[in-house]
Amino acid sequence: MTAQPDTQPSPDASRLAQDLRALLGKLKRRLREQAHVGDLTPSQVSVLLQLEAEGPATTSSLARGAGMRPQSMAPVIAALIQSGLVQAEPDPADKRQTLLSLTASCRQQVAQGRAARQDWLARTVQSRFSPAEQALLNTAVGLLRRIVED
Template identity: 65%
Template structure:
């Protein structure tokens, strides 16, 4: 049998989910505007983030991780190499393979982008929220972490 007391709670959760999804999307767009990614495609950005997080990788392992065909990954890697964002060295375990990693210039560019986004958000919080409101946002962030953490 259906529990009537859960209906308002379920409706509220659904409304909050809709609002949060829209808000997070808007926040992501605003943050993206603060650090220009230039002409990089979403696939290229994803590969750069994966290399930053996981370290060196072969093009074939990147293709598997990204759910791409090896031929598609080859064009992504070629574009990143020509932009000076990734470089490769022979894999010591298998000389036929190339281990790709971020260049120093790419690491600096990624850090500058993060700094720009962090500075923008920090300035917006200071300019638009009182200390009490920042405390509320802090508590909301804590609660949202509970929602997304396993």
């Protein structure tokens, strides 16, 4: 049963939305701490996530995905290449273009970061919640999933 949205949220819904946003922000920060991502900027993280999700891309397409100009994206890419996280190779279909992709080292770091976050969260859930509370969390996750699903 899905409630139809009213034009104005109730005070209870507004408080719940505010609490959820604040709580999820804290959870995101705690998960980020567990991954030890170092000194990457949000733009650099965005590029890495885009390359991981969509595969090799040009600077222009990465800039479009981040809502930036290609000229503004160039220093972001240069820093990622210098740090060994991204590699640049000629596009086999159009030698005038350069394709950027994640290095093997970067893929390994991403996998290790995800494993660290998963391990921390699983251990935290197990240590802080009873089996009955874990079942309630599972139900809550299903409800929260409806917020983000189309």
